[in-house]
Amino acid sequence: MLEIKNLSVSYGAISALHGISLEVKKGDIVTLIGGNGAGKTTTLRTISGLVRPRSGEIIYEGQNITRTPPHKIVAAGLAHVPEGRMVFANLTVAENLAMGAYLRTDKEEIARELDYVYSIFPRLKERIKQQAGTMSGGEQQMLAIGRALMSKPKFLMLDEPSLGIAPLLVKTIFEKIVEINRKHGITILLVEQNANLALEISKYGYVLETGKIILQNDSKSLRQDPKVKSAYLGG
Amino acid sequence: MEWFFQQLINGLALGAIYALIALGYTMVYGVLRFINFAHSDVLMLGAFAAYFVTPAIWKIFPAQSITGALLITLVTALLCAGMGILIELLAYRPLRKRPKLTVLITAIGVSLFIEFTCQHKAVFGSKTRPFPQLLPMHDFHIGNLLVNSNDIVVLGVTVVLLVALWFIVQKTKIGTAMRAVSFNMQAASLMGINVNRIVSFTFGLGSALAGIAGILYSMKAPGIEPLMGIQPGLRAFIAAVLGGIGNLPGAALGGIVIGIVETYAGGIAGVSNYRDGIAFAMLIGILIFRPAGLLGKTTIEKV
Numbered sequence: 001m002l003e004i005k006n007l008s009v010s011y012g013a014i015s016a017l018h019g020i021s022l023e024v025k026k027g028d029i030v031t032l033i034g035g036n037g038a039g040k041t042t043t044l045r046t047i048s049g050l051v052r053p054r055s056g057e058i059i060y061e062g063q064n065i066t067r068t069p070p071h072k073i074v075a076a077g078l079a080h081v082p083e084g085r086m087v088f089a090n091l092t093v094a095e096n097l098a099m100g101a102y103l104r105t106d107k108e109e110i111a112r113e114l115d116y117v118y119s120i121f122p123r124l125k126e127r128i129k130q131q132a133g134t135m136s137g138g139e140q141q142m143l144a145i146g147r148a149l150m151s152k153p154k155f156l157m158l159d160e161p162s163l164g165i166a167p168l169l170v171k172t173i174f175e176k177i178v179e180i181n182r183k184h185g186i187t188i189l190l191v192e193q194n195a196n197l198a199l200e201i202s203k204y205g206y207v208l209e210t211g212k213i214i215l216q217n218d219s220k221s222l223r224q225d226p227k228v229k230s231a232y233l234g235g
Numbered sequence: 236m237e238w239f240f241q242q243l244i245n246g247l248a249l250g251a252i253y254a255l256i257a258l259g260y261t262m263v264y265g266v267l268r269f270i271n272f273a274h275s276d277v278l279m280l281g282a283f284a285a286y287f288v289t290p291a292i293w294k295i296f297p298a299q300s301i302t303g304a305l306l307i308t309l310v311t312a313l314l315c316a317g318m319g320i321l322i323e324l325l326a327y328r329p330l331r332k333r334p335k336l337t338v339l340i341t342a343i344g345v346s347l348f349i350e351f352t353c354q355h356k357a358v359f360g361s362k363t364r365p366f367p368q369l370l371p372m373h374d375f376h377i378g379n380l381l382v383n384s385n386d387i388v389v390l391g392v393t394v395v396l397l398v399a400l401w402f403i404v405q406k407t408k409i410g411t412a413m414r415a416v417s418f419n420m421q422a423a424s425l426m427g428i429n430v431n432r433i434v435s436f437t438f439g440l441g442s443a444l445a446g447i448a449g450i451l452y453s454m455k456a457p458g459i460e461p462l463m464g465i466q467p468g469l470r471a472f473i474a475a476v477l478g479g480i481g482n483l484p485g486a487a488l489g490g491i492v493i494g495i496v497e498t499y500a501g502g503i504a505g506v507s508n509y510r511d512g513i514a515f516a517m518l519i520g521i522l523i524f525r526p527a528g529l530l531g532k533t534t535i536e537k538v
């Protein structure tokens with residue numbers, strides 16, 4: 001469904017990705033793990049068009065989207081839940097969700113999508129009129145995911161959904177990610193520093209280190225890999 | 236007492252105009268985080284647009300008719316919206332990713348460019364021209380107060396525009412998108428929002444308000460000339476900062492406050508020459524004691 005070939009990205013003189021290649025098959029959850037500064041966020045930001053690559057290609061469902069602007073990438077069915085959530089703190093929960101559906105015009109379909117998001121995250125429904133900035137980190141993460149789902153994506157990218165969230169909520173959110181994938185058939189590319197959780201729910205995994213893919217395998221095998229164990233799974 | 240109410244009416248009318256201009260400064264700041272110094276020149280261009288459009292429209296509709304005045308206002312607003320969009324497209328968009336100081340200096344350059352181009356004799360020339368009386372003028376006596384119909388028009392138009400703007404920004408999809416872009420441009424683009432289009436819309440909206448403010452200001456001014464935007468522009472800029480830059484109700488409130496203060500100060504012998512000094516003193520006071528402005532939220536500067 002998504003294929004990245006030889007992608008290189010730099011910020012000015014700093015090189016962040018050195019020719020990475022990866023593939024995400026339709027219907028799967030694929031994870032990209034790696035330490036701080038490995039280039040995970042850069043990978044997702046380049047896919048969604050926020051960052052321009054220096055070289056390489058991004059192919060989504062047969063289309064080359066390497067230099068497509070972000071708003072057109074959303075239109076093609078990719079949604080990106082960015083690192084740090086980036087909910088619109090100055091907007092209400094309802095307005096945030098409405099912005100997620102910005103490109104859609106069919107009111108009935110949007111209402112159906114809204115019900116679907118509320119069924120996944122009932123807590124959002126209780127907070128419809130609340131300013132998003134006043135919610136807890138976990139609630140904001142739910143909102144960020146819900147907002148991305150409002151665009152009715154076929155492909156969802158999540159950047160560290162566990163970051164800065166109470167452990168109990170992390171479990172809930174990961175269950176919901178699995179549900180979104182299984183029940184609704186949305187393909188997922190999950191970026192995480194919490195490798196344990198990410199490898200548990202994913203089918204296939206890539207390990208990124210200083211801008212290079214150093215390992216890739218199905219998630220089960222990666223969990224047994226001694227190198228992954230010592231570096232990312234805490235022994 | 237009489238004097239007090241008389242000045243209050245005058246001050247409100249003047250403040251309403253400043254409010255309309257201040258909204259444009261604050262809206263652009265809200266989405267792009269810089270002060271569009273050329274905004275005051277759009278006001279001037281609005282005054283000239285109305286000046287040139289009026290005779291043509293009065294050929295179709297009776298002179299000084301309400302329909303005619305509305306049509307003149309509409310055409311002016313549209314021309315100014317186009318002008319604002321064009322300024323952003325040509326001057327500011329290519330610099331979107333540059334340091335804000337670069338854009339700020341460019342804005343000053345654009346402002347000077349428009350002012351001096353318009354002063355050239357092949358364009359408007361530098362002499363002051365009389366602005367046409369768009370509506371018949373009456374004086375009303377309410378008790379001992381004298382109220383001019385122009386002031387009522389100014390206040391009425393401003394109230395209508397403020398309500399319309401509030402509705403657009405708070406209740407429509409494009410207004411919500413404006414607020415989203417203002418909060419976080421990249422997150423907004425991840426929603427499928429075409430940020431450039433929202434920026435254009437913001438410039439168009441602010442410039443339309445400036446154009447209408449140009450008409451209202453000219454109704455009260457002795458005449459129009461290419462540098463006429465500088466003074467109201469400066470005061471509206473102070474108003475926008477006073478109210479809390481980026482904050483729409485703040486800009487409206489700041490405009491009214493500055494208008495009223497200016498009018499009272501202007502009415503006191505010996506003080507009237509210090510009107511601008513007083514406005515700046517208020518601005519400095521606010522910046523010291525309430526840096527975010529009257530209605531702005533105090534936030535830590537994001538790095």
Ligand SMILES: Nc1ncnc2c1ncn2[C@@H]1O[C@H](COP(=O)(O)OP(=O)(O)O)[C@@H](O)[C@H]1O
Nearest residue numbers: 011014016034035036037038039040041042043
């Ligand atoms: N906006 C930026 N400007 C300059 N360097 C950046 C920027 N964003 C990230 N980097 C650098 O790129 C590298 C990869 O960062 P990032 O993609 O955020 O990693 P990760 O998400 O895996 O922590 C790091 O060395 C980081 O310092």
Ligand SMILES: [Mg+2]
Nearest residue numbers: 040041042083
């Ligand atoms: Mg990251």
